[in-house]
Amino acid sequence: MTTRTRPRPVLSRWDMPHWMPDSSQTLPARCGEDFTAIRVPADLARPALTALGPRTGPVLANKTTRTWHFLLPSNSVLPDDWPHGVRVMPKGRSIGIPPLTTTGGLDVHWAVPPGRGITSPADLHRALHDPRLLTAGDAPSPADPPAAAAAVRAAAPPTPRPLTPAQRDVGRLLLTGASDAQIAEELGLPVGIVRRHLTSIGRRFGAPTAARRAAALLAGGHVSPPPVSMLAPDLSETDLIVLRVLAGLATEDDLPEDLRTGLFLDRVDELRERCGARTDPHLIALAAFWELLPSLVHPAPGKEQLP
Incomplete structure:
Protein backbone atom coordinates (compact mmCIF):
# COMPACT_ATOMS: atom_id res chain seq x y z
CA MET A 1 0.00 0.00 0.00
CA THR A 2 1.44 3.36 -1.05
CA THR A 3 1.36 6.15 1.54
CA ARG A 4 0.51 9.57 0.13
CA THR A 5 2.11 12.64 1.61
CA ARG A 6 0.90 16.16 1.22
CA PRO A 7 3.09 17.97 -1.36
CA ARG A 8 5.19 20.82 -0.06
CA PRO A 9 4.21 24.16 -1.66
CA VAL A 10 6.47 25.22 -4.51
CA LEU A 11 8.23 28.38 -3.40
CA SER A 12 8.56 31.30 -5.78
CA ARG A 13 9.26 35.04 -5.62
CA TRP A 14 9.34 35.12 -1.81
CA ASP A 15 11.27 31.85 -1.54
CA MET A 16 11.23 30.72 2.08
CA PRO A 17 10.81 33.89 4.19
CA HIS A 18 13.40 34.26 6.93
CA TRP A 19 10.63 34.73 9.51
CA MET A 20 9.19 31.25 8.91
CA PRO A 21 9.74 29.02 11.98
CA ASP A 22 12.11 26.10 11.58
CA SER A 23 10.40 24.14 14.34
CA SER A 24 6.95 22.60 14.62
CA GLN A 25 5.78 25.42 16.90
CA THR A 26 4.05 28.70 16.17
CA LEU A 27 6.56 31.50 16.80
CA PRO A 28 6.20 35.31 16.88
CA ALA A 29 7.35 37.60 14.07
CA ARG A 30 7.30 41.41 13.98
CA CYS A 31 4.95 43.37 11.74
CA GLY A 32 6.49 46.21 9.77
CA GLU A 33 9.96 44.72 9.98
CA ASP A 34 9.46 41.25 8.55
CA PHE A 35 6.26 42.02 6.60
CA THR A 36 3.27 44.34 6.53
CA ALA A 37 0.21 42.67 8.03
CA ILE A 38 -3.34 43.72 7.15
CA ARG A 39 -5.84 42.35 9.67
CA VAL A 40 -9.27 41.62 8.18
CA PRO A 41 -12.48 40.25 9.75
CA ALA A 42 -13.14 36.71 8.53
CA ASP A 43 -16.48 37.58 6.89
CA LEU A 44 -14.74 40.20 4.76
CA ALA A 45 -11.55 38.24 4.17
CA ARG A 46 -13.15 35.18 2.57
CA PRO A 47 -14.72 36.92 -0.46
CA ALA A 48 -11.59 39.05 -0.86
CA LEU A 49 -9.43 35.93 -0.97
CA THR A 50 -11.74 34.39 -3.59
CA ALA A 51 -11.53 37.56 -5.68
CA LEU A 52 -7.73 37.69 -5.45
CA GLY A 53 -7.40 34.07 -6.56
CA PRO A 54 -3.84 33.23 -7.66
CA ARG A 55 -2.74 36.83 -7.02
CA THR A 56 -2.56 36.16 -3.29
CA GLY A 57 0.55 36.05 -1.13
CA PRO A 58 0.71 34.60 2.40
CA VAL A 59 -2.53 34.75 4.40
CA LEU A 60 -3.05 33.68 8.01
CA ALA A 61 -6.46 32.69 9.38
CA ASN A 62 -7.73 32.15 12.91
CA LYS A 63 -11.18 30.64 13.40
CA THR A 64 -11.16 31.33 17.12
CA THR A 65 -10.72 35.10 16.83
CA ARG A 66 -12.42 35.22 13.39
CA THR A 67 -9.60 37.34 11.98
CA TRP A 68 -7.26 36.90 9.02
CA HIS A 69 -3.92 38.55 8.29
CA PHE A 70 -2.80 39.25 4.72
CA LEU A 71 1.01 39.46 4.77
CA LEU A 72 2.50 41.95 2.30
CA PRO A 73 6.16 42.87 1.77
CA SER A 74 7.43 45.21 4.49
CA ASN A 75 8.14 48.00 1.99
CA SER A 76 4.58 48.04 0.60
CA VAL A 77 3.02 51.43 -0.21
CA LEU A 78 -0.46 51.19 1.30
CA PRO A 79 -3.70 53.05 0.52
CA ASP A 80 -5.24 55.09 3.36
CA ASP A 81 -8.96 54.38 3.31
CA TRP A 82 -9.33 50.72 4.27
CA PRO A 83 -12.89 49.48 4.95
CA HIS A 84 -14.30 49.63 8.45
CA GLY A 85 -12.90 46.82 10.58
CA VAL A 86 -9.70 46.42 8.54
CA ARG A 87 -6.47 47.43 10.27
CA VAL A 88 -2.86 47.82 9.22
CA MET A 89 -0.99 46.25 12.11
CA PRO A 90 1.45 48.68 13.76
CA LYS A 91 5.17 48.30 13.30
CA GLY A 92 6.73 46.13 15.96
CA ARG A 93 3.51 44.28 16.82
CA SER A 94 4.15 40.53 16.99
CA ILE A 95 1.82 37.98 15.46
CA GLY A 96 2.10 34.21 15.51
CA ILE A 97 3.62 32.47 12.49
CA PRO A 98 2.78 28.75 12.29
CA PRO A 99 4.85 26.08 10.50
CA LEU A 100 4.34 25.77 6.76
CA THR A 101 2.38 22.52 7.20
CA THR A 102 -0.21 24.09 9.54
CA THR A 103 -3.05 24.67 7.11
CA GLY A 104 -6.10 24.04 9.29
CA GLY A 105 -7.51 24.04 12.80
CA LEU A 106 -9.22 26.52 15.11
CA ASP A 107 -6.11 28.55 15.94
CA VAL A 108 -3.75 30.42 13.65
CA HIS A 109 -2.99 28.56 10.42
CA TRP A 110 -2.17 29.25 6.78
CA ALA A 111 -5.12 30.00 4.52
CA VAL A 112 -2.49 30.64 1.83
CA PRO A 113 1.07 29.52 2.71
CA PRO A 114 4.16 31.50 1.67
CA GLY A 115 5.71 30.82 -1.70
CA ARG A 116 2.71 31.27 -3.99
CA GLY A 117 3.27 34.94 -4.79
CA ILE A 118 2.81 38.43 -3.38
CA THR A 119 -0.44 40.26 -2.66
CA SER A 120 -0.63 43.68 -4.30
CA PRO A 121 -1.81 46.33 -1.78
CA ALA A 122 -3.97 47.91 -4.49
CA ASP A 123 -5.58 44.58 -5.38
CA LEU A 124 -6.28 43.79 -1.73
CA HIS A 125 -7.68 47.28 -1.15
CA ARG A 126 -10.09 46.93 -4.08
CA ALA A 127 -11.10 43.39 -3.15
CA LEU A 128 -11.92 44.41 0.43
CA HIS A 129 -14.02 47.37 -0.68
CA ASP A 130 -15.92 45.22 -3.20
CA PRO A 131 -14.59 41.89 -4.58
CA ARG A 132 -16.28 42.64 -7.91
CA LEU A 133 -13.96 45.59 -8.44
CA LEU A 134 -10.86 43.43 -8.70
CA THR A 135 -11.74 41.82 -12.03
CA ALA A 136 -13.38 44.98 -13.34
CA GLY A 137 -10.33 47.05 -12.40
CA ASP A 138 -7.66 44.91 -14.08
CA ALA A 139 -5.40 46.93 -16.35
CA PRO A 140 -6.72 47.01 -19.94
CA SER A 141 -4.72 47.11 -23.12
CA PRO A 142 -3.13 50.54 -23.78
CA ALA A 143 -4.53 50.29 -27.30
CA ASP A 144 -8.07 50.46 -25.97
CA PRO A 145 -8.58 53.90 -24.30
CA PRO A 146 -12.37 53.50 -23.79
CA ALA A 147 -11.79 50.22 -21.98
CA ALA A 148 -9.03 51.86 -19.92
CA ALA A 149 -11.36 54.65 -18.82
CA ALA A 150 -14.04 52.13 -17.91
CA ALA A 151 -11.56 50.12 -15.87
CA VAL A 152 -10.43 53.22 -13.96
CA ARG A 153 -14.06 54.02 -13.13
CA ALA A 154 -14.65 50.43 -12.06
CA ALA A 155 -11.57 50.39 -9.85
CA ALA A 156 -12.64 53.51 -7.94
CA PRO A 157 -14.68 52.99 -4.76
CA PRO A 158 -18.38 53.19 -5.60
CA THR A 159 -20.34 56.28 -4.62
CA PRO A 160 -22.41 55.34 -1.57
CA ARG A 161 -26.14 55.30 -2.15
CA PRO A 162 -28.70 56.31 0.49
CA LEU A 163 -30.52 53.47 2.19
CA THR A 164 -33.84 52.60 0.64
Whole structure:
Protein backbone atom coordinates (compact mmCIF):
# COMPACT_ATOMS: atom_id res chain seq x y z
CA MET A 1 0.00 0.00 0.00
CA THR A 2 1.44 3.36 -1.05
CA THR A 3 1.36 6.15 1.54
CA ARG A 4 0.51 9.57 0.13
CA THR A 5 2.11 12.64 1.61
CA ARG A 6 0.90 16.16 1.22
CA PRO A 7 3.09 17.97 -1.36
CA ARG A 8 5.19 20.82 -0.06
CA PRO A 9 4.21 24.16 -1.66
CA VAL A 10 6.47 25.22 -4.51
CA LEU A 11 8.23 28.38 -3.40
CA SER A 12 8.56 31.30 -5.78
CA ARG A 13 9.26 35.04 -5.62
CA TRP A 14 9.34 35.12 -1.81
CA ASP A 15 11.27 31.85 -1.54
CA MET A 16 11.23 30.72 2.08
CA PRO A 17 10.81 33.89 4.19
CA HIS A 18 13.40 34.26 6.93
CA TRP A 19 10.63 34.73 9.51
CA MET A 20 9.19 31.25 8.91
CA PRO A 21 9.74 29.02 11.98
CA ASP A 22 12.11 26.10 11.58
CA SER A 23 10.40 24.14 14.34
CA SER A 24 6.95 22.60 14.62
CA GLN A 25 5.78 25.42 16.90
CA THR A 26 4.05 28.70 16.17
CA LEU A 27 6.56 31.50 16.80
CA PRO A 28 6.20 35.31 16.88
CA ALA A 29 7.35 37.60 14.07
CA ARG A 30 7.30 41.41 13.98
CA CYS A 31 4.95 43.37 11.74
CA GLY A 32 6.49 46.21 9.77
CA GLU A 33 9.96 44.72 9.98
CA ASP A 34 9.46 41.25 8.55
CA PHE A 35 6.26 42.02 6.60
CA THR A 36 3.27 44.34 6.53
CA ALA A 37 0.21 42.67 8.03
CA ILE A 38 -3.34 43.72 7.15
CA ARG A 39 -5.84 42.35 9.67
CA VAL A 40 -9.27 41.62 8.18
CA PRO A 41 -12.48 40.25 9.75
CA ALA A 42 -13.14 36.71 8.53
CA ASP A 43 -16.48 37.58 6.89
CA LEU A 44 -14.74 40.20 4.76
CA ALA A 45 -11.55 38.24 4.17
CA ARG A 46 -13.15 35.18 2.57
CA PRO A 47 -14.72 36.92 -0.46
CA ALA A 48 -11.59 39.05 -0.86
CA LEU A 49 -9.43 35.93 -0.97
CA THR A 50 -11.74 34.39 -3.59
CA ALA A 51 -11.53 37.56 -5.68
CA LEU A 52 -7.73 37.69 -5.45
CA GLY A 53 -7.40 34.07 -6.56
CA PRO A 54 -3.84 33.23 -7.66
CA ARG A 55 -2.74 36.83 -7.02
CA THR A 56 -2.56 36.16 -3.29
CA GLY A 57 0.55 36.05 -1.13
CA PRO A 58 0.71 34.60 2.40
CA VAL A 59 -2.53 34.75 4.40
CA LEU A 60 -3.05 33.68 8.01
CA ALA A 61 -6.46 32.69 9.38
CA ASN A 62 -7.73 32.15 12.91
CA LYS A 63 -11.18 30.64 13.40
CA THR A 64 -11.16 31.33 17.12
CA THR A 65 -10.72 35.10 16.83
CA ARG A 66 -12.42 35.22 13.39
CA THR A 67 -9.60 37.34 11.98
CA TRP A 68 -7.26 36.90 9.02
CA HIS A 69 -3.92 38.55 8.29
CA PHE A 70 -2.80 39.25 4.72
CA LEU A 71 1.01 39.46 4.77
CA LEU A 72 2.50 41.95 2.30
CA PRO A 73 6.16 42.87 1.77
CA SER A 74 7.43 45.21 4.49
CA ASN A 75 8.14 48.00 1.99
CA SER A 76 4.58 48.04 0.60
CA VAL A 77 3.02 51.43 -0.21
CA LEU A 78 -0.46 51.19 1.30
CA PRO A 79 -3.70 53.05 0.52
CA ASP A 80 -5.24 55.09 3.36
CA ASP A 81 -8.96 54.38 3.31
CA TRP A 82 -9.33 50.72 4.27
CA PRO A 83 -12.89 49.48 4.95
CA HIS A 84 -14.30 49.63 8.45
CA GLY A 85 -12.90 46.82 10.58
CA VAL A 86 -9.70 46.42 8.54
CA ARG A 87 -6.47 47.43 10.27
CA VAL A 88 -2.86 47.82 9.22
CA MET A 89 -0.99 46.25 12.11
CA PRO A 90 1.45 48.68 13.76
CA LYS A 91 5.17 48.30 13.30
CA GLY A 92 6.73 46.13 15.96
CA ARG A 93 3.51 44.28 16.82
CA SER A 94 4.15 40.53 16.99
CA ILE A 95 1.82 37.98 15.46
CA GLY A 96 2.10 34.21 15.51
CA ILE A 97 3.62 32.47 12.49
CA PRO A 98 2.78 28.75 12.29
CA PRO A 99 4.85 26.08 10.50
CA LEU A 100 4.34 25.77 6.76
CA THR A 101 2.38 22.52 7.20
CA THR A 102 -0.21 24.09 9.54
CA THR A 103 -3.05 24.67 7.11
CA GLY A 104 -6.10 24.04 9.29
CA GLY A 105 -7.51 24.04 12.80
CA LEU A 106 -9.22 26.52 15.11
CA ASP A 107 -6.11 28.55 15.94
CA VAL A 108 -3.75 30.42 13.65
CA HIS A 109 -2.99 28.56 10.42
CA TRP A 110 -2.17 29.25 6.78
CA ALA A 111 -5.12 30.00 4.52
CA VAL A 112 -2.49 30.64 1.83
CA PRO A 113 1.07 29.52 2.71
CA PRO A 114 4.16 31.50 1.67
CA GLY A 115 5.71 30.82 -1.70
CA ARG A 116 2.71 31.27 -3.99
CA GLY A 117 3.27 34.94 -4.79
CA ILE A 118 2.81 38.43 -3.38
CA THR A 119 -0.44 40.26 -2.66
CA SER A 120 -0.63 43.68 -4.30
CA PRO A 121 -1.81 46.33 -1.78
CA ALA A 122 -3.97 47.91 -4.49
CA ASP A 123 -5.58 44.58 -5.38
CA LEU A 124 -6.28 43.79 -1.73
CA HIS A 125 -7.68 47.28 -1.15
CA ARG A 126 -10.09 46.93 -4.08
CA ALA A 127 -11.10 43.39 -3.15
CA LEU A 128 -11.92 44.41 0.43
CA HIS A 129 -14.02 47.37 -0.68
CA ASP A 130 -15.92 45.22 -3.20
CA PRO A 131 -14.59 41.89 -4.58
CA ARG A 132 -16.28 42.64 -7.91
CA LEU A 133 -13.96 45.59 -8.44
CA LEU A 134 -10.86 43.43 -8.70
CA THR A 135 -11.74 41.82 -12.03
CA ALA A 136 -13.38 44.98 -13.34
CA GLY A 137 -10.33 47.05 -12.40
CA ASP A 138 -7.66 44.91 -14.08
CA ALA A 139 -5.40 46.93 -16.35
CA PRO A 140 -6.72 47.01 -19.94
CA SER A 141 -4.72 47.11 -23.12
CA PRO A 142 -3.13 50.54 -23.78
CA ALA A 143 -4.53 50.29 -27.30
CA ASP A 144 -8.07 50.46 -25.97
CA PRO A 145 -8.58 53.90 -24.30
CA PRO A 146 -12.37 53.50 -23.79
CA ALA A 147 -11.79 50.22 -21.98
CA ALA A 148 -9.03 51.86 -19.92
CA ALA A 149 -11.36 54.65 -18.82
CA ALA A 150 -14.04 52.13 -17.91
CA ALA A 151 -11.56 50.12 -15.87
CA VAL A 152 -10.43 53.22 -13.96
CA ARG A 153 -14.06 54.02 -13.13
CA ALA A 154 -14.65 50.43 -12.06
CA ALA A 155 -11.57 50.39 -9.85
CA ALA A 156 -12.64 53.51 -7.94
CA PRO A 157 -14.68 52.99 -4.76
CA PRO A 158 -18.38 53.19 -5.60
CA THR A 159 -20.34 56.28 -4.62
CA PRO A 160 -22.41 55.34 -1.57
CA ARG A 161 -26.14 55.30 -2.15
CA PRO A 162 -28.70 56.31 0.49
CA LEU A 163 -30.52 53.47 2.19
CA THR A 164 -33.84 52.60 0.64
CA PRO A 165 -37.02 52.57 2.78
CA ALA A 166 -36.99 48.77 2.59
CA GLN A 167 -33.39 48.64 3.84
CA ARG A 168 -34.28 50.93 6.73
CA ASP A 169 -37.24 48.73 7.63
CA VAL A 170 -35.01 45.66 7.59
CA GLY A 171 -32.42 47.51 9.68
CA ARG A 172 -35.03 48.61 12.21
CA LEU A 173 -36.15 45.03 12.75
CA LEU A 174 -32.55 43.80 12.83
CA LEU A 175 -32.03 45.94 15.94
CA THR A 176 -34.96 44.29 17.71
CA GLY A 177 -33.26 40.90 17.56
CA ALA A 178 -35.55 39.51 14.89
CA SER A 179 -34.21 36.66 12.76
CA ASP A 180 -34.11 36.84 8.96
CA ALA A 181 -37.27 34.73 8.83
CA GLN A 182 -39.06 36.94 11.36
CA ILE A 183 -38.08 40.09 9.48
CA ALA A 184 -39.36 38.54 6.26
CA GLU A 185 -42.68 37.63 7.90
CA GLU A 186 -43.09 41.07 9.45
CA LEU A 187 -42.42 42.89 6.17
CA GLY A 188 -44.11 40.37 3.89
CA LEU A 189 -40.91 39.71 1.96
CA PRO A 190 -39.11 36.53 0.87
CA VAL A 191 -36.25 35.62 3.20
CA GLY A 192 -33.84 35.86 0.27
CA ILE A 193 -34.78 39.51 -0.28
CA VAL A 194 -34.26 40.28 3.40
CA ARG A 195 -30.79 38.72 3.28
CA ARG A 196 -30.02 40.69 0.14
CA HIS A 197 -30.95 43.91 1.95
CA LEU A 198 -28.73 42.96 4.89
CA THR A 199 -25.85 42.23 2.54
CA SER A 200 -26.35 45.61 0.84
CA ILE A 201 -26.32 47.37 4.21
CA GLY A 202 -23.09 45.59 5.09
CA ARG A 203 -21.45 46.66 1.82
CA ARG A 204 -22.78 50.21 2.18
CA PHE A 205 -21.03 50.66 5.53
CA GLY A 206 -18.16 48.21 5.17
CA ALA A 207 -19.68 46.27 8.06
CA PRO A 208 -18.99 42.54 7.70
CA THR A 209 -20.91 41.38 10.80
CA ALA A 210 -24.51 41.82 11.92
CA ALA A 211 -23.39 43.66 15.07
CA ARG A 212 -21.35 46.14 13.06
CA ARG A 213 -24.24 46.71 10.68
CA ALA A 214 -26.40 47.55 13.68
CA ALA A 215 -23.74 49.96 14.95
CA ALA A 216 -23.43 51.64 11.54
CA LEU A 217 -27.20 52.06 11.23
CA LEU A 218 -27.35 53.68 14.66
CA ALA A 219 -24.26 55.86 14.24
CA GLY A 220 -25.59 57.27 10.97
CA GLY A 221 -29.02 57.99 12.41
CA HIS A 222 -30.70 55.75 9.85
CA VAL A 223 -32.68 54.00 12.58
CA SER A 224 -33.18 54.56 16.29
CA PRO A 225 -32.60 51.94 18.99
CA PRO A 226 -35.81 50.21 20.04
CA PRO A 227 -37.00 51.46 23.46
CA VAL A 228 -36.80 49.09 26.40
CA SER A 229 -38.19 49.32 29.93
CA MET A 230 -35.34 47.35 31.52
CA LEU A 231 -32.67 49.41 33.23
CA ALA A 232 -29.09 48.95 32.11
CA PRO A 233 -27.27 46.24 34.08
CA ASP A 234 -24.14 47.13 36.01
CA LEU A 235 -21.37 46.52 33.48
CA SER A 236 -17.64 46.60 34.13
CA GLU A 237 -15.12 48.51 32.05
CA THR A 238 -14.11 45.21 30.45
CA ASP A 239 -17.75 44.59 29.49
CA LEU A 240 -17.86 48.00 27.83
CA ILE A 241 -14.67 47.27 25.91
CA VAL A 242 -16.21 44.00 24.71
CA LEU A 243 -19.27 45.93 23.50
CA ARG A 244 -17.08 48.43 21.66
CA VAL A 245 -15.11 45.66 19.96
CA LEU A 246 -18.31 43.87 18.99
CA ALA A 247 -19.65 47.10 17.48
CA GLY A 248 -16.41 47.76 15.59
CA LEU A 249 -15.66 50.87 17.67
CA ALA A 250 -12.48 49.32 19.08
CA THR A 251 -10.13 46.54 18.04
CA GLU A 252 -9.27 43.25 19.67
CA ASP A 253 -5.97 44.83 20.74
CA ASP A 254 -7.99 46.88 23.23
CA LEU A 255 -9.23 43.71 24.92
CA PRO A 256 -7.57 42.27 28.02
CA GLU A 257 -5.09 39.56 27.07
CA ASP A 258 -7.29 36.73 28.33
CA LEU A 259 -10.16 37.77 26.04
CA ARG A 260 -8.18 37.76 22.78
CA THR A 261 -9.17 34.14 22.21
CA GLY A 262 -12.44 32.24 22.13
CA LEU A 263 -13.21 33.70 25.58
CA PHE A 264 -14.28 36.88 23.81
CA LEU A 265 -17.23 35.05 22.26
CA ASP A 266 -18.09 33.56 25.65
CA ARG A 267 -18.12 37.05 27.14
CA VAL A 268 -20.43 38.28 24.37
CA ASP A 269 -22.81 35.38 25.06
CA GLU A 270 -22.77 36.28 28.76
CA LEU A 271 -23.49 39.93 28.01
CA ARG A 272 -26.45 39.01 25.80
CA GLU A 273 -27.93 37.00 28.66
CA ARG A 274 -27.34 39.71 31.26
CA CYS A 275 -28.79 42.42 29.03
CA GLY A 276 -31.75 40.36 27.81
CA ALA A 277 -30.60 40.61 24.21
CA ARG A 278 -31.76 38.09 21.65
CA THR A 279 -28.92 38.64 19.16
CA ASP A 280 -25.67 40.58 18.82
CA PRO A 281 -27.39 43.44 16.88
CA HIS A 282 -30.04 43.61 19.62
CA LEU A 283 -27.26 43.80 22.23
CA ILE A 284 -25.67 46.73 20.37
CA ALA A 285 -29.05 48.46 20.10
CA LEU A 286 -29.72 48.05 23.83
CA ALA A 287 -26.27 49.39 24.68
CA ALA A 288 -26.95 52.42 22.47
CA PHE A 289 -30.37 53.00 24.09
CA TRP A 290 -28.75 52.89 27.55
CA GLU A 291 -26.07 55.29 26.24
CA LEU A 292 -23.32 52.81 27.00
CA LEU A 293 -22.00 53.43 23.49
CA PRO A 294 -22.32 57.23 23.20
CA SER A 295 -20.95 57.42 19.66
CA LEU A 296 -23.96 55.42 18.43
CA VAL A 297 -26.55 57.77 19.93
CA HIS A 298 -27.97 60.04 17.26
CA PRO A 299 -28.61 63.61 18.46
CA ALA A 300 -32.19 63.60 17.15
CA PRO A 301 -33.80 60.18 17.71
CA GLY A 302 -36.76 59.54 15.46
CA LYS A 303 -35.51 61.99 12.83
CA GLU A 304 -33.16 59.86 10.85
CA GLN A 305 -31.12 61.79 8.31
CA LEU A 306 -30.09 60.12 5.13
CA PRO A 307 -26.57 60.90 3.92
